[in-house]
Amino acid sequence: MDLNFDLMRNSYLSCLFKLCIISLLSSLLFSISGCSQKAIKINKVVSVDLLPPDNDKSLPNLPLSESNIFSLSKSQEDHFLTYLARYKANEIGSNEAIKKYLEEELPRFDYDLFTYSAEKTYALRKGNCMSLGILTTALAKLANVDFSFRLMLSNPVYDDAGGIITSARHVKTLLFESAKDTEEGESVSPPPLIGFRDAIVVDYFATREAFNGLYIGYNDFLSLYYQNAASEALQLGEVEVAYNYAYKGYQVEPKSLSGLNILAVISNKMGFKKQAENIYRAVITFDNTNYIALKNYSILLKQQHRWREYKVLQQRYISANDPNPFLLIAEAKEAEANERYELSKRLYLKAIKKAPYLLEPYVLLSKLNDKLQRESQQNYHLYDALKWIDNPEDRLTIKEMLYTNLK
Incomplete structure (x- = not known):
């Protein structure tokens, strides 16, 4: 699949959207990214006493640090910076140079289910939309280019394989003109609404049916990386690794509904039943129609034979309007x-x-x-x-x- 790029003026949308790539594993659901018309985050930090993860060095694939997620190898950095200097000498903006660099270096970017670091995405020339966003962000940081992220809304395409349900949507990366690329004295300070700035959009498998959703911040995006990694580890049966990633995602953005839900799911898998229940109750307190939390909480109650409470929650989630x-x-x-x-x-x-x-x-x-x-x-x-x-x-x-x- 070819990488798609577009130069456009973005307009701000006032409505909010909730992340919802939804997966079903042993009847438990967790959301990672995507959209329905609900808030992406709650308006305050959920205070829950969490058991710390086991940071045993023998565990494989412990969470990468933020710097490692967005870092490139020395040779990759040198290659890009040489390219960037050549284009800037020709008075081409840094954001435009990043676009051209990706077009030339990744003329064919292959789809892959997994979320990779910037260095690995560059080396493999494949990944999901998060992987491409991570690589683009790494290049933007090197070039001192402002960046942001935007969720894309479309009719989701659902798949069901091996007992796992996924609903796929994607994120695109926006690269803004930097102050050093403008004429002397011209201000490019971001206005209150970032959507009024000109941006080059790095979009993954863009479709005509997709349209713009909510802008998300850096911490939201980073938290999504950890949530995706937790999901992937859980699907591979690496529950302790999954908990490490989910815990890290919660630390990065403790208000994320999707992050709270996956943390509760994995807590239940780890045997931390009370912790899982506390998280579900906290989410439902702030969003009493959250289908995923209601469903997962009801499963926990069913496992514990708490039938009266289970039947009440069952009616609530059946009535909830979930898109899956x-x-x-x-x-x-x-x-x-x-x-x-x-x-x-x-x-x-x-x-x-x-x-x-x-x-x-x-x-x-x-x-x-x-x-x-x-x-x-x-x-x-x-x-x-x-x-x-x-x-x-x-x-x-x-x-x-x-x-x-x-x-």
Whole structure:
């Protein structure tokens, strides 16, 4: 995939957005980045007594320090600074030089699920949008260029593999003109709203459907790095390493809803049940419709056989408006298994509305109607699915079901 760059004037958006790359692991959810229309952070630090992580030197992949995340090797630095000096001699701005450097050095930047440091991203020529943002930030620091980050909003594309649910969105990096690049006497001090400054945008796999979301600060971005690293370690079964990263993310930005949630999830995995509960309760206190915290807290209550409290929270998270269709499908399956058929049907329909390109809810809803002997409803949504689903194999499955049902 080619790297996409764009020079644009950015306008400020007054609404706030909540980070929400969502993953499901053993029915536990944690959010890392992405967006829905909620606050990205709460307005005060959540004070929770946390057990410190085990910084045993024998543990692999202990959290990188901030300086190591954004540092390059000596040879990489020298190569970039030589390039930068040549372009500045030709009166090309430092932010423009960074753009051109990345275009020439990373003409093909390959997608990778993992989040890498700047040095590793440069060496491998691959990574996710966080990796590219980290490398761009490292270059901006060397060139003394102001930078910021912006979340991109689009219809999320969800995937479900190996019991892990992910909702992918991305972050882009903005590079601003530096004072040294302007004519003498011209001020480029940032106005109160950074969105009114001209910026060169380093965007990862930009799409027409995506549009600008919230600007996020340096600490938010750094915290997201640690949250991503915690998520990746947890998916690899490295729970202690994951806790180290999540703890570090909390230290960097203790107001982050996504950071608090992943810390609670991993605390539960580590056996720190009371700590996990305290974090969930704190998040819900500030955001009483936070689906992920409500769901995860209810799972903890279920594990402890606290059925009365569990049922109350279950009703709250089912009513919450979460955008992840796989979570709705999971809830629908559970409701169907418990013979709560009308609830199951509502949840399948809700999943279809959220993600009409997914085959599974159409198939399961058709089978549910068959089980309930509702022949008139059995094929209705299968016909509707053909309007949305492009995958040839999925379309063949739908047509075979329709043929079987109509015989």
